[in-house]
Amino acid sequence: MIKAGVIGLGKMGISHYSILNTHPDVDVVGVCDSSKFMLGCLGKLSDARYYNDYRKMLDACSLDCVMIATPTSSHKKIVCDCLERGLHVFVEKPFSLDIADGREMVDLALEKKVINQVGFHNKFVGAFNKAREVIEKNAIGEIYHITGEAYGQVVLKPKGSTWRSKKSEGGGCLHDYASHVIDLLVYYVGMPEAVSGTILKKIYSHDVEDAVYSTLLFPQGISGQLAINWSDESYRKMSIQITIFGKKGKIVVERQECKIFLRENGDDGLEKGWNILYTTELTKPVWFYLRGEEYSAQIDYFIKCISEGREENVNSFESAHKTDMIIDMLLEDARY
Amino acid sequence: MDRILFGDNQFFGVNHMSEEKARSQSMRFKDVQSIMNVLDIANDAGIRTFMCTTHDRIEEICNIVRSNPAHYADFKFYPGMPYAHKYANAVTEEGVLGALKKFTSGSMLGAIAKGGKAIATQDVIGLMKLLIDAEMKMFEGLSTDVIFLQNVLVDLLLGLDLRKIFIEYARYIREKYNAEPGFFTMNLPLLLDVLEDCGIENPIICSSINKIGFRMCGGREAYEKVIEQRRFRPIAMSVFASGAIPPAEALEYVCGLKIESIVFGASSRTNILNTKELIEHYDSV
Structure with a gap:
Protein backbone atom coordinates (compact mmCIF):
# COMPACT_ATOMS: atom_id res chain seq x y z
CA MET A 1 0.00 0.00 0.00
CA ILE A 2 1.17 3.49 -0.82
CA LYS A 3 0.86 5.82 2.15
CA ALA A 4 -0.50 9.21 1.18
CA GLY A 5 -1.07 12.54 2.87
CA VAL A 6 -3.37 15.34 1.72
CA ILE A 7 -2.46 18.97 2.36
CA GLY A 8 -5.24 21.54 1.89
CA LEU A 9 -8.94 20.77 2.06
CA GLY A 10 -10.48 23.38 -0.22
CA LYS A 11 -12.65 22.46 -3.19
CA MET A 12 -9.91 20.50 -4.96
CA GLY A 13 -8.23 19.08 -1.87
CA ILE A 14 -11.37 17.55 -0.45
CA SER A 15 -12.23 16.02 -3.80
CA HIS A 16 -8.71 14.56 -4.16
CA TYR A 17 -8.95 13.23 -0.62
CA SER A 18 -12.24 11.50 -1.41
CA ILE A 19 -10.92 9.88 -4.61
CA LEU A 20 -7.58 8.91 -3.08
CA ASN A 21 -9.36 7.35 -0.11
CA THR A 22 -11.12 4.86 -2.41
CA HIS A 23 -8.01 3.90 -4.38
CA PRO A 24 -7.29 0.20 -3.86
CA ASP A 25 -3.51 0.71 -3.62
CA VAL A 26 -3.56 3.75 -1.33
CA ASP A 27 -3.84 4.28 2.39
CA VAL A 28 -4.52 7.92 3.30
CA VAL A 29 -2.72 8.19 6.61
CA GLY A 30 -2.82 11.93 7.25
CA VAL A 31 -4.86 14.95 6.23
CA CYS A 32 -3.99 18.54 6.88
CA ASP A 33 -5.67 21.93 6.61
CA SER A 34 -5.15 25.26 8.32
CA SER A 35 -8.90 25.82 8.75
CA LYS A 36 -10.08 24.91 12.21
CA PHE A 37 -13.61 24.74 10.90
CA MET A 38 -12.90 22.10 8.25
CA LEU A 39 -10.84 20.02 10.65
CA GLY A 40 -13.38 20.40 13.43
CA CYS A 41 -16.21 19.22 11.18
CA LEU A 42 -14.29 16.29 9.74
CA GLY A 43 -12.90 15.34 13.14
CA LYS A 44 -16.42 14.95 14.47
CA LEU A 45 -17.44 12.68 11.63
CA SER A 46 -14.54 10.31 11.15
CA ASP A 47 -11.49 9.08 12.94
CA ALA A 48 -8.92 9.78 10.22
CA ARG A 49 -5.80 11.59 11.40
CA TYR A 50 -6.11 15.32 10.94
CA TYR A 51 -3.39 17.93 11.33
CA ASN A 52 -3.44 21.72 11.29
CA ASP A 53 0.21 22.02 10.31
CA TYR A 54 1.62 20.02 7.42
CA ARG A 55 5.05 19.76 9.04
CA LYS A 56 3.52 17.98 12.01
CA MET A 57 1.88 15.59 9.60
CA LEU A 58 5.12 14.97 7.72
CA ASP A 59 6.86 14.29 11.04
CA ALA A 60 4.18 12.06 12.47
CA CYS A 61 3.20 9.97 9.45
CA SER A 62 5.59 7.92 7.45
CA LEU A 63 4.37 8.94 4.00
CA ASP A 64 5.26 7.85 0.49
CA CYS A 65 3.50 10.69 -1.28
CA VAL A 66 1.50 13.87 -0.77
CA MET A 67 -1.24 15.65 -2.66
CA ILE A 68 -1.01 19.40 -2.17
CA ALA A 69 -4.02 21.60 -2.89
CA THR A 70 -3.24 24.86 -1.17
CA PRO A 71 -3.22 28.37 -2.67
CA THR A 72 -0.44 28.70 -5.27
CA SER A 73 1.54 31.23 -3.23
CA SER A 74 2.20 28.53 -0.62
CA HIS A 75 3.31 25.83 -3.06
CA LYS A 76 7.02 26.45 -3.04
CA LYS A 77 7.54 26.07 0.69
CA ILE A 78 5.30 23.04 1.08
CA VAL A 79 6.47 21.31 -2.11
CA CYS A 80 10.15 21.78 -1.23
CA ASP A 81 9.64 20.55 2.34
CA CYS A 82 8.00 17.41 0.97
CA LEU A 83 10.64 16.92 -1.73
CA GLU A 84 13.43 17.29 0.83
CA ARG A 85 11.91 14.35 2.66
CA GLY A 86 11.98 12.32 -0.53
CA LEU A 87 8.20 12.21 -0.98
CA HIS A 88 6.47 11.88 -4.33
CA VAL A 89 4.49 15.07 -4.88
CA PHE A 90 1.25 15.87 -6.66
CA VAL A 91 0.47 19.58 -6.49
CA GLU A 92 -2.52 21.49 -7.81
CA LYS A 93 -2.28 23.95 -10.68
CA PRO A 94 -1.21 26.70 -11.16
CA PHE A 95 2.22 25.39 -10.23
CA SER A 96 4.00 28.57 -9.18
CA LEU A 97 3.63 32.34 -9.26
CA ASP A 98 7.32 32.94 -9.67
CA ILE A 99 9.50 31.42 -12.41
CA ALA A 100 12.57 31.13 -10.19
CA ASP A 101 10.56 29.33 -7.50
CA GLY A 102 9.12 27.03 -10.13
CA ARG A 103 12.57 26.20 -11.48
CA GLU A 104 13.77 25.41 -7.98
CA MET A 105 10.91 22.95 -7.47
CA VAL A 106 11.54 21.33 -10.86
CA ASP A 107 15.25 20.92 -10.12
CA LEU A 108 14.74 19.63 -6.61
CA ALA A 109 12.22 17.04 -7.83
CA LEU A 110 14.69 15.87 -10.50
CA GLU A 111 17.51 15.75 -7.98
CA LYS A 112 15.44 13.70 -5.53
CA LYS A 113 14.25 11.45 -8.38
CA VAL A 114 10.65 11.42 -7.16
CA ILE A 115 7.42 11.34 -9.11
CA ASN A 116 6.22 14.88 -9.59
CA GLN A 117 2.86 15.82 -11.07
CA VAL A 118 0.67 18.91 -11.39
CA GLY A 119 -3.14 18.82 -11.53
CA PHE A 120 -3.75 19.79 -15.14
CA HIS A 121 -6.57 17.27 -15.33
CA ASN A 122 -7.62 18.08 -18.89
CA LYS A 123 -4.79 15.87 -20.13
CA PHE A 124 -6.83 12.98 -18.72
CA VAL A 125 -9.99 13.92 -20.63
CA GLY A 126 -10.62 11.50 -23.50
CA ALA A 127 -11.65 14.17 -26.00
CA PHE A 128 -8.57 16.36 -25.40
CA ASN A 129 -6.33 13.33 -25.78
CA LYS A 130 -8.08 12.27 -28.96
CA ALA A 131 -7.28 15.67 -30.46
CA ARG A 132 -3.60 15.19 -29.65
CA GLU A 133 -3.64 11.75 -31.22
CA VAL A 134 -5.19 13.15 -34.40
CA ILE A 135 -2.54 15.90 -34.52
CA GLU A 136 0.29 13.41 -33.97
CA LYS A 137 -0.94 11.28 -36.85
CA ASN A 138 -0.84 14.38 -39.02
CA ALA A 139 -4.49 13.85 -39.99
CA ILE A 140 -5.21 17.57 -40.34
CA GLY A 141 -1.91 18.27 -42.10
CA GLU A 142 0.38 21.17 -41.35
CA ILE A 143 -1.07 23.23 -38.51
CA TYR A 144 -1.18 26.98 -39.11
CA HIS A 145 -3.41 28.32 -36.33
CA ILE A 146 -4.83 27.38 -32.95
CA THR A 147 -7.39 29.14 -30.79
CA GLY A 148 -7.93 28.46 -27.12
CA GLU A 149 -11.07 29.67 -25.41
CA ALA A 150 -12.56 29.18 -21.97
CA TYR A 151 -15.65 30.75 -20.47
CA GLY A 152 -17.43 30.38 -17.18
CA GLN A 153 -19.19 32.18 -14.39
CA VAL A 154 -16.75 32.38 -11.50
CA VAL A 155 -16.80 36.11 -10.82
CA LEU A 156 -20.02 38.00 -11.45
CA LYS A 157 -19.72 40.79 -8.92
CA PRO A 158 -16.99 42.99 -7.43
CA LYS A 159 -16.95 41.32 -4.04
CA GLY A 160 -14.87 38.26 -3.32
CA SER A 161 -13.24 37.17 -0.13
CA THR A 162 -11.07 34.17 -0.97
CA TRP A 163 -7.49 33.92 -2.22
CA ARG A 164 -8.88 33.61 -5.74
CA SER A 165 -9.62 37.33 -5.78
CA LYS A 166 -6.09 38.24 -4.63
CA LYS A 167 -3.35 38.57 -7.23
CA SER A 168 -0.61 38.06 -4.65
CA GLU A 169 -1.93 34.60 -3.79
CA GLY A 170 -2.37 33.40 -7.33
CA GLY A 171 -5.94 34.46 -7.93
CA GLY A 172 -7.26 35.85 -11.19
CA CYS A 173 -8.46 34.48 -14.48
CA LEU A 174 -4.94 34.15 -15.94
CA HIS A 175 -3.59 31.76 -13.31
CA ASP A 176 -6.83 30.05 -12.45
CA TYR A 177 -8.62 29.66 -15.79
CA ALA A 178 -6.26 30.54 -18.65
CA SER A 179 -3.56 28.23 -17.31
CA HIS A 180 -5.71 25.21 -18.25
CA VAL A 181 -6.01 26.39 -21.84
CA ILE A 182 -2.36 27.43 -22.14
CA ASP A 183 -1.34 24.01 -20.87
CA LEU A 184 -3.44 22.37 -23.60
CA LEU A 185 -2.03 24.65 -26.31
CA VAL A 186 1.49 23.55 -25.32
CA TYR A 187 0.28 19.93 -25.33
CA TYR A 188 -0.86 20.38 -28.93
CA VAL A 189 1.68 22.70 -30.57
CA GLY A 190 4.54 23.23 -28.10
CA MET A 191 5.96 26.38 -26.52
CA PRO A 192 5.26 29.75 -28.11
CA GLU A 193 8.26 31.88 -29.02
CA ALA A 194 6.51 35.16 -28.35
CA VAL A 195 3.21 36.65 -27.27
CA SER A 196 1.74 39.99 -28.25
CA GLY A 197 -1.27 42.20 -27.82
CA THR A 198 -2.04 40.75 -24.41
CA ILE A 199 -4.95 42.29 -22.59
CA LEU A 200 -5.68 41.45 -18.96
CA LYS A 201 -9.13 42.88 -18.47
CA LYS A 202 -10.82 43.62 -15.17
CA ILE A 203 -14.57 43.25 -15.57
CA TYR A 204 -15.91 43.02 -12.02
CA SER A 205 -12.81 42.32 -9.91
CA HIS A 206 -10.67 45.03 -8.29
CA ASP A 207 -7.39 43.24 -7.81
CA VAL A 208 -7.34 40.61 -10.53
CA GLU A 209 -8.16 40.23 -14.21
CA ASP A 210 -11.44 38.57 -15.21
CA ALA A 211 -10.50 38.06 -18.86
CA VAL A 212 -7.35 37.36 -20.83
CA TYR A 213 -6.90 38.00 -24.56
CA SER A 214 -3.65 37.48 -26.40
CA THR A 215 -1.90 36.45 -29.59
CA LEU A 216 0.70 33.71 -29.38
CA LEU A 217 3.40 32.97 -31.91
CA PHE A 218 4.61 29.39 -32.07
CA PRO A 219 7.50 27.92 -34.07
CA GLN A 220 6.95 26.97 -37.73
CA GLY A 221 4.75 29.99 -38.22
CA ILE A 222 1.84 28.66 -36.17
CA SER A 223 -0.21 31.50 -34.77
CA GLY A 224 -2.50 31.24 -31.79
CA GLN A 225 -5.18 33.21 -30.03
CA LEU A 226 -6.34 33.08 -26.49
CA ALA A 227 -9.75 34.31 -25.31
CA ILE A 228 -10.54 33.50 -21.70
CA ASN A 229 -13.29 35.02 -19.58
CA TRP A 230 -14.50 33.80 -16.20
CA SER A 231 -17.19 36.44 -15.85
CA ASP A 232 -19.58 35.13 -18.50
CA GLU A 233 -22.84 34.12 -16.89
CA SER A 234 -24.14 32.49 -20.05
CA TYR A 235 -21.93 29.48 -19.30
CA ARG A 236 -23.20 27.17 -16.58
CA LYS A 237 -19.72 25.88 -15.81
CA MET A 238 -16.21 26.19 -17.15
CA SER A 239 -16.21 25.40 -20.86
CA ILE A 240 -12.97 25.04 -22.78
CA GLN A 241 -12.87 24.95 -26.54
CA ILE A 242 -9.72 24.51 -28.59
CA THR A 243 -9.79 24.80 -32.38
CA ILE A 244 -6.80 23.63 -34.37
CA PHE A 245 -6.58 24.63 -38.03
CA GLY A 246 -4.50 22.50 -40.40
CA LYS A 247 -4.06 22.54 -44.15
CA LYS A 248 -5.93 19.23 -44.48
CA GLY A 249 -8.66 19.84 -41.90
CA LYS A 250 -9.42 21.09 -38.44
CA ILE A 251 -10.27 19.90 -34.96
CA VAL A 252 -12.76 21.49 -32.58
CA VAL A 253 -12.41 19.94 -29.17
CA GLU A 254 -14.33 20.40 -25.93
CA ARG A 255 -14.40 18.27 -22.80
CA GLN A 256 -17.24 16.14 -24.08
CA GLU A 257 -16.64 15.87 -27.78
CA CYS A 258 -13.92 15.95 -30.36
CA LYS A 259 -15.09 17.14 -33.77
CA ILE A 260 -12.75 16.56 -36.67
CA PHE A 261 -13.28 18.01 -40.13
CA LEU A 262 -11.19 16.49 -42.90
CA ARG A 263 -10.87 17.68 -46.49
CA GLU A 264 -10.19 14.09 -47.65
CA ASN A 265 -10.73 10.61 -46.17
CA GLY A 266 -8.17 9.89 -43.46
CA ASP A 267 -6.83 6.92 -41.48
CA ASP A 268 -8.43 5.24 -38.46
CA GLY A 269 -11.89 5.41 -39.96
CA LEU A 270 -11.91 9.20 -40.16
CA GLU A 271 -13.89 10.32 -43.17
CA LYS A 272 -14.00 13.36 -45.40
CA GLY A 273 -16.17 16.02 -43.78
CA TRP A 274 -17.18 16.08 -40.13
CA ASN A 275 -16.35 13.23 -37.74
CA ILE A 276 -17.91 13.63 -34.31
CA LEU A 277 -16.49 11.60 -31.45
CA TYR A 278 -18.27 11.72 -28.11
CA THR A 279 -17.16 11.31 -24.54
CA THR A 280 -19.14 8.08 -24.26
CA GLU A 281 -16.69 6.38 -26.63
CA LEU A 282 -13.57 8.37 -25.71
CA THR A 283 -13.71 7.95 -21.94
CA LYS A 284 -12.02 5.05 -20.19
CA PRO A 285 -13.81 3.70 -17.11
CA VAL A 286 -12.43 4.53 -13.67
CA TRP A 287 -12.74 2.62 -10.39
CA PHE A 288 -14.46 5.53 -8.64
CA TYR A 289 -16.23 8.56 -10.06
CA LEU A 290 -16.42 12.02 -8.54
CA ARG A 291 -17.14 15.06 -10.74
CA GLY A 292 -15.48 13.57 -13.82
CA GLU A 293 -13.41 10.55 -14.83
CA GLU A 294 -10.35 12.74 -15.35
CA TYR A 295 -9.94 13.51 -11.65
CA SER A 296 -9.76 9.81 -10.80
CA ALA A 297 -7.63 9.04 -13.85
CA GLN A 298 -4.96 11.60 -12.94
CA ILE A 299 -4.73 10.28 -9.38
CA ASP A 300 -4.51 6.69 -10.60
CA TYR A 301 -1.77 7.76 -13.02
CA PHE A 302 0.19 9.41 -10.18
CA ILE A 303 -0.12 6.31 -8.02
CA LYS A 304 0.83 3.99 -10.90
CA CYS A 305 3.87 6.16 -11.68
CA ILE A 306 4.95 5.65 -8.06
CA SER A 307 4.30 1.93 -7.87
CA GLU A 308 5.81 1.20 -11.27
CA GLY A 309 8.67 3.67 -10.90
CA ARG A 310 7.75 5.41 -14.16
CA GLU A 311 9.87 8.51 -14.61
CA GLU A 312 8.24 10.47 -17.38
CA ASN A 313 4.99 12.16 -16.47
CA VAL A 314 2.58 13.91 -18.80
CA ASN A 315 1.97 16.57 -16.14
CA SER A 316 5.45 16.80 -14.66
CA PHE A 317 6.63 19.89 -12.78
CA GLU A 318 8.72 20.63 -15.87
CA SER A 319 5.62 20.62 -18.06
CA ALA A 320 3.67 22.86 -15.66
CA HIS A 321 6.68 25.14 -15.40
CA LYS A 322 6.41 25.75 -19.15
CA THR A 323 2.83 26.88 -18.64
CA ASP A 324 4.03 29.24 -15.89
CA MET A 325 6.66 30.64 -18.24
CA ILE A 326 3.96 31.48 -20.78
CA ILE A 327 1.87 33.10 -18.05
CA ASP A 328 4.93 35.17 -17.24
CA MET A 329 5.31 36.15 -20.91
CA LEU A 330 1.67 37.25 -20.95
CA LEU A 331 2.07 39.31 -17.77
CA GLU A 332 5.17 40.95 -19.16
CA ASP A 333 3.49 41.69 -22.50
CA ALA A 334 0.38 43.14 -20.84
CA ARG A 335 2.50 45.67 -18.99
CA TYR A 336 3.18 47.65 -22.18
CA MET B 1 -42.58 5.17 -7.13
CA ASP B 2 -43.96 5.40 -10.65
CA ARG B 3 -42.35 3.29 -13.35
CA ILE B 4 -41.44 6.34 -15.43
CA LEU B 5 -40.00 9.54 -13.97
CA PHE B 6 -39.26 12.76 -15.82
CA GLY B 7 -35.84 14.42 -15.43
CA ASP B 8 -34.79 18.05 -15.77
CA ASN B 9 -31.24 18.12 -17.21
CA GLN B 10 -32.51 19.20 -20.62
CA PHE B 11 -34.05 22.35 -19.12
CA PHE B 12 -30.86 23.65 -17.54
CA GLY B 13 -28.22 23.25 -20.18
CA VAL B 14 -26.95 19.91 -18.91
CA ASN B 15 -25.97 17.46 -21.61
CA HIS B 16 -23.32 14.86 -20.94
CA MET B 17 -22.48 14.44 -24.58
CA SER B 18 -22.34 17.89 -26.11
CA GLU B 19 -21.79 21.36 -24.71
CA GLU B 20 -23.15 22.76 -27.95
CA LYS B 21 -26.41 20.89 -27.49
CA ALA B 22 -26.52 21.93 -23.86
CA ARG B 23 -26.21 25.59 -24.85
CA SER B 24 -28.91 25.40 -27.47
CA GLN B 25 -31.21 23.73 -24.93
CA SER B 26 -30.58 26.45 -22.40
CA MET B 27 -31.55 28.98 -25.08
CA ARG B 28 -34.73 27.10 -25.88
CA PHE B 29 -35.75 26.82 -22.22
CA LYS B 30 -35.00 30.43 -21.42
CA ASP B 31 -38.37 31.06 -19.81
CA VAL B 32 -40.38 28.98 -17.40
CA GLN B 33 -43.36 28.73 -19.72
CA SER B 34 -41.32 26.79 -22.26
CA ILE B 35 -40.39 24.34 -19.50
CA MET B 36 -44.02 24.13 -18.34
CA ASN B 37 -45.15 23.32 -21.88
CA VAL B 38 -42.92 20.23 -21.88
CA LEU B 39 -43.91 19.25 -18.33
CA ASP B 40 -47.54 19.51 -19.38
CA ILE B 41 -46.96 17.10 -22.26
CA ALA B 42 -45.38 14.64 -19.82
CA ASN B 43 -48.14 15.17 -17.27
CA ASP B 44 -50.87 14.64 -19.90
CA ALA B 45 -49.08 11.46 -20.99
CA GLY B 46 -49.32 10.18 -17.43
CA ILE B 47 -45.70 10.84 -16.47
CA ARG B 48 -46.40 12.69 -13.25
CA THR B 49 -43.17 12.58 -11.26
CA PHE B 50 -40.69 15.36 -11.94
CA MET B 51 -37.21 14.54 -10.70
CA CYS B 52 -35.51 17.90 -10.43
CA THR B 53 -32.56 19.73 -8.96
CA THR B 54 -32.98 22.65 -6.60
CA HIS B 55 -32.02 25.09 -9.34
CA ASP B 56 -33.38 28.60 -8.68
CA ARG B 57 -35.78 28.30 -11.59
CA ILE B 58 -37.47 25.21 -10.18
CA GLU B 59 -38.97 27.58 -7.65
CA GLU B 60 -40.98 29.26 -10.41
CA ILE B 61 -42.21 25.86 -11.57
CA CYS B 62 -43.24 25.04 -8.01
CA ASN B 63 -45.23 28.27 -7.87
CA ILE B 64 -47.09 27.45 -11.07
CA VAL B 65 -47.92 23.90 -9.92
CA ARG B 66 -49.01 25.17 -6.49
CA SER B 67 -51.33 27.73 -7.99
CA ASN B 68 -53.07 25.19 -10.26
CA PRO B 69 -53.91 22.39 -7.81
CA ALA B 70 -56.70 20.94 -9.95
CA HIS B 71 -54.61 20.61 -13.08
CA TYR B 72 -51.60 19.17 -11.24
CA ALA B 73 -53.54 17.03 -8.76
CA ASP B 74 -51.25 14.00 -9.08
CA PHE B 75 -48.08 15.86 -9.97
CA LYS B 76 -45.11 14.98 -7.74
CA PHE B 77 -41.66 16.43 -7.30
CA TYR B 78 -38.62 14.33 -6.41
CA PRO B 79 -36.11 17.05 -5.48
CA GLY B 80 -32.39 16.36 -5.72
CA MET B 81 -30.14 18.55 -3.64
CA PRO B 82 -27.93 20.42 -3.58
CA TYR B 83 -27.75 22.07 -6.99
CA ALA B 84 -23.99 21.63 -7.04
CA SER B 143 -45.87 16.42 -2.95
CA THR B 144 -42.26 15.28 -2.41
CA ASP B 145 -42.36 11.58 -1.54
CA VAL B 146 -38.68 10.99 -2.21
CA ILE B 147 -35.93 13.52 -1.56
CA PHE B 148 -32.54 12.86 -3.12
CA LEU B 149 -28.97 13.76 -2.40
CA GLN B 150 -27.14 14.58 -5.64
CA ASN B 151 -24.34 12.30 -6.76
CA VAL B 152 -21.62 14.93 -6.44
CA LEU B 153 -22.29 15.06 -2.69
CA VAL B 154 -23.14 11.37 -2.22
CA ASP B 155 -19.97 10.29 -3.99
CA LEU B 156 -17.84 12.87 -2.16
CA LEU B 157 -19.14 11.59 1.19
CA LEU B 158 -18.78 8.01 0.00
CA GLY B 159 -15.11 8.57 -0.80
CA LEU B 160 -14.53 10.37 2.50
CA ASP B 161 -16.39 7.57 4.26
CA LEU B 162 -18.54 10.05 6.21
CA ARG B 163 -21.30 7.55 6.95
CA LYS B 164 -22.82 9.57 9.75
CA ILE B 165 -24.11 12.11 7.22
CA PHE B 166 -25.92 9.39 5.24
CA ILE B 167 -27.52 8.08 8.43
CA GLU B 168 -28.57 11.50 9.68
CA TYR B 169 -29.77 12.56 6.22
CA ALA B 170 -32.02 9.51 5.95
CA ARG B 171 -33.36 10.06 9.46
CA TYR B 172 -34.05 13.77 8.94
CA ILE B 173 -35.80 13.27 5.58
CA ARG B 174 -38.06 10.63 7.12
CA GLU B 175 -38.82 12.52 10.31
CA LYS B 176 -39.14 16.10 9.12
CA TYR B 177 -40.47 15.61 5.58
CA ASN B 178 -42.21 12.27 5.97
CA ALA B 179 -40.44 11.24 2.79
CA GLU B 180 -38.07 8.51 1.67
CA PRO B 181 -34.40 9.43 1.31
CA GLY B 182 -32.95 8.83 -2.14
CA PHE B 183 -29.35 8.76 -3.30
CA PHE B 184 -27.84 9.54 -6.69
CA THR B 185 -24.50 7.92 -7.37
CA MET B 186 -22.01 6.99 -10.06
CA ASN B 187 -20.65 4.24 -7.81
CA LEU B 188 -23.64 1.98 -7.18
CA PRO B 189 -22.01 -1.23 -5.89
CA LEU B 190 -19.81 0.66 -3.41
CA LEU B 191 -22.64 2.93 -2.21
CA LEU B 192 -24.99 0.02 -1.70
CA ASP B 193 -22.45 -1.71 0.57
CA VAL B 194 -21.99 1.45 2.61
CA LEU B 195 -25.70 2.26 2.94
CA GLU B 196 -26.41 -1.30 4.07
CA ASP B 197 -23.62 -0.96 6.61
CA CYS B 198 -25.23 2.26 7.80
CA GLY B 199 -28.46 0.36 8.44
CA ILE B 200 -30.33 2.24 5.71
CA GLU B 201 -32.48 -0.65 4.51
CA ASN B 202 -33.86 -1.09 1.03
CA PRO B 203 -32.55 2.32 -0.09
CA ILE B 204 -33.72 4.17 -3.18
CA ILE B 205 -30.66 4.60 -5.39
CA CYS B 206 -30.60 6.33 -8.74
CA SER B 207 -27.57 5.60 -10.90
CA SER B 208 -26.45 5.44 -14.50
CA ILE B 209 -27.59 2.12 -15.91
CA ASN B 210 -27.10 1.57 -19.61
CA LYS B 211 -26.10 -1.06 -22.10
CA ILE B 212 -22.65 0.40 -22.81
CA GLY B 213 -21.63 0.68 -19.15
CA PHE B 214 -21.16 4.45 -19.35
CA ARG B 215 -20.55 6.08 -15.94
CA MET B 216 -21.12 2.74 -14.19
CA CYS B 217 -18.16 2.56 -11.80
CA GLY B 218 -17.33 -0.96 -10.87
CA GLY B 219 -18.45 -2.14 -14.30
CA ARG B 220 -21.70 -3.22 -15.92
CA GLU B 221 -21.45 -6.79 -14.64
CA ALA B 222 -21.13 -5.63 -11.04
CA TYR B 223 -24.21 -3.45 -11.51
CA GLU B 224 -26.22 -6.29 -13.02
CA LYS B 225 -25.22 -8.53 -10.14
CA VAL B 226 -26.29 -6.14 -7.37
CA ILE B 227 -29.53 -5.34 -9.20
CA GLU B 228 -30.28 -9.06 -9.46
CA GLN B 229 -29.21 -10.13 -6.01
CA ARG B 230 -29.43 -7.27 -3.52
CA ARG B 231 -32.34 -5.64 -1.80
CA PHE B 232 -32.70 -2.00 -2.83
CA ARG B 233 -34.94 0.13 -5.03
CA PRO B 234 -33.00 1.01 -8.19
CA ILE B 235 -33.81 3.88 -10.50
CA ALA B 236 -32.01 3.89 -13.83
CA MET B 237 -30.75 7.19 -15.25
CA SER B 238 -28.56 7.88 -18.32
CA VAL B 239 -30.28 4.90 -19.94
CA PHE B 240 -29.49 6.27 -23.41
CA ALA B 241 -25.92 7.18 -22.35
CA SER B 242 -26.58 10.73 -23.60
CA GLY B 243 -27.78 9.45 -26.96
CA ALA B 244 -24.99 6.96 -27.62
CA ILE B 245 -27.46 4.04 -27.61
CA PRO B 246 -30.51 3.97 -29.93
CA PRO B 247 -33.74 4.28 -27.87
CA ALA B 248 -35.22 0.83 -28.51
CA GLU B 249 -31.96 -0.97 -27.80
CA ALA B 250 -31.36 1.15 -24.69
CA LEU B 251 -34.80 0.55 -23.21
CA GLU B 252 -34.90 -3.14 -24.10
CA TYR B 253 -31.75 -3.56 -22.00
CA VAL B 254 -32.95 -1.54 -19.01
CA CYS B 255 -36.45 -3.03 -18.98
CA GLY B 256 -34.84 -6.48 -18.85
CA LEU B 257 -33.30 -5.70 -15.44
CA LYS B 258 -35.02 -5.72 -12.06
CA ILE B 259 -35.30 -1.94 -11.91
CA GLU B 260 -38.14 -0.16 -10.15
CA SER B 261 -38.13 3.10 -12.12
CA ILE B 262 -36.58 4.72 -15.15
CA VAL B 263 -35.89 8.43 -15.35
CA PHE B 264 -35.41 10.19 -18.65
CA GLY B 265 -35.41 13.74 -19.94
CA ALA B 266 -36.78 14.87 -23.28
CA SER B 267 -37.81 18.14 -24.87
CA SER B 268 -40.32 17.14 -27.54
CA ARG B 269 -43.75 15.52 -27.50
CA THR B 270 -42.55 12.84 -29.93
CA ASN B 271 -39.59 11.82 -27.78
CA ILE B 272 -41.62 11.79 -24.59
CA LEU B 273 -44.40 9.66 -26.07
CA ASN B 274 -42.00 7.34 -27.92
CA THR B 275 -39.94 6.70 -24.81
CA LYS B 276 -43.05 5.98 -22.77
CA GLU B 277 -44.36 3.58 -25.42
CA LEU B 278 -41.05 1.78 -25.72
CA ILE B 279 -40.81 1.28 -21.94
CA GLU B 280 -44.37 -0.04 -21.84
CA HIS B 281 -43.63 -2.29 -24.79
CA TYR B 282 -40.49 -3.85 -23.30
CA ASP B 283 -42.16 -4.12 -19.89
CA SER B 284 -44.88 -6.25 -21.43
CA VAL B 285 -42.61 -8.70 -23.25
Missing part, protein backbone atom coordinates in the same frame (compact mmCIF):
# COMPACT_ATOMS: atom_id res chain seq x y z
CA HIS B 85 -22.91 24.54 -9.22
CA LYS B 86 -24.65 27.02 -6.95
CA TYR B 87 -22.47 25.83 -4.07
CA ALA B 88 -19.31 25.27 -6.07
CA ASN B 89 -19.45 28.82 -7.41
CA ALA B 90 -20.11 30.20 -3.93
CA VAL B 91 -17.21 28.21 -2.47
CA THR B 92 -14.89 29.53 -5.18
CA GLU B 93 -16.05 33.05 -4.51
CA GLU B 94 -16.42 33.08 -0.75
CA GLY B 95 -14.73 29.98 0.60
CA VAL B 96 -16.36 27.06 2.40
CA LEU B 97 -17.36 29.10 5.45
CA GLY B 98 -18.60 32.01 3.38
CA ALA B 99 -20.73 29.72 1.26
CA LEU B 100 -22.21 28.02 4.32
CA LYS B 101 -23.08 31.37 5.85
CA LYS B 102 -24.70 32.49 2.62
CA PHE B 103 -26.93 29.43 2.25
CA THR B 104 -27.86 28.88 5.87
CA SER B 105 -28.77 32.48 6.60
CA GLY B 106 -31.06 33.44 3.75
CA SER B 107 -33.41 30.55 4.33
CA MET B 108 -35.78 31.60 7.07
CA LEU B 109 -36.40 33.56 10.20
CA GLY B 110 -34.10 32.55 12.98
CA ALA B 111 -31.84 30.60 10.67
CA ILE B 112 -29.16 33.27 10.77
CA ALA B 113 -28.70 32.69 14.48
CA LYS B 114 -29.06 28.93 14.10
CA GLY B 115 -26.64 28.86 11.19
CA GLY B 116 -24.11 30.99 13.04
CA LYS B 117 -24.33 28.74 16.06
CA ALA B 118 -23.99 25.58 13.97
CA ILE B 119 -20.91 26.99 12.26
CA ALA B 120 -19.38 28.12 15.54
CA THR B 121 -19.83 24.71 17.14
CA GLN B 122 -18.85 22.84 13.96
CA ASP B 123 -22.19 21.10 14.17
CA VAL B 124 -22.16 19.44 10.75
CA ILE B 125 -25.44 17.63 11.18
CA GLY B 126 -27.12 20.84 12.33
CA LEU B 127 -25.75 22.63 9.27
CA MET B 128 -26.96 19.83 7.04
CA LYS B 129 -30.47 20.18 8.41
CA LEU B 130 -30.43 23.95 7.85
CA LEU B 131 -29.24 23.46 4.28
CA ILE B 132 -31.93 20.85 3.60
CA ASP B 133 -34.60 23.18 4.98
CA ALA B 134 -33.29 26.02 2.82
CA GLU B 135 -33.39 23.82 -0.29
CA MET B 136 -36.82 22.37 0.54
CA LYS B 137 -38.49 25.70 1.13
CA MET B 138 -39.50 26.07 -2.52
CA PHE B 139 -41.43 22.77 -2.39
CA GLU B 140 -43.64 23.72 0.55
CA GLY B 141 -47.14 22.33 0.15
CA LEU B 142 -46.18 20.17 -2.83
